[in-house]
Amino acid sequence: MGAGAPRRVNGGLATMRTESDPQKDSTLGMIPPVNPRSPWRVAEVTAYPGFRLKVRFLDGLQGWVEMNELIHSQSAGVFSALADPNVFDRVFVEYGAVTWPGEIDLAPDAMYDAIKTTGIWHLA
Template sequence: MEWDVVEVHTESPLTLSVRFADGTKGQVRFEQSHLTGVFAPLKDPDMFARVRIDHGALTWPGDVDLAPDAMYDAIKAHGEWVLR
C-alpha cells in the first residue's frame, strides 16, 4: 500500500521522520498532552527510540502502534502529523 511506512528515524525525543512506500516523507510529532494511556510509556526517550516498522505501521514494545493511513493522509496534506 502507498501508506506503508518503509523508513523511520527518531529526530528528537518526541519527533519521528518517516518515509512511505510511494516516497512521501514527513514528520510525526507527539505533544506531551498526547502521551497518556497506551502512549504514556513513550515519555521515556529510550522507549520512544525503540520505534520499529511492522507490516507498514510504526510500533513500539507493549502493543503501541500508529495507524499508517491516518499518518499518511496528514503528512501528504501538511508535511507532518501532530498528535495532540
C-alpha cells in the same frame, strides 16, 4: 488368487518423467501477481529528540510525526509509556506501521493523509 481378482492390463503407459519443467508446469501466467504495497505503508522511521519521528512511506512521501503533546497529556493512555526517551527511541516498522515494543502502534493510513496534506502529523 480367486476368480474375481483384478487382472493387470498393459495400457501402454510411458515412463514417468524424473524432472518437472517449471516453465511448462507453472500457473504464474494464469494468476495475476498480488501487490500488497499500499502507498500509506511506512517503509522507514527514525526517532528524533522532542518525541518526533521522521517517516518515509512506500511511495516515497516523507514527513514528520509530532508526538510530544500527546505523550505528555492526561489522555495519553498507552502512549504514556513512550515518555521515556529510551523507550521512544526503540521505534521500528512492522507490517507497514510505526510500532514500539508492547504492541503500541500508530495508524499508518491516518498518518499518510495528514503528512500528504501538511507534511506533519501532530498528535495531541
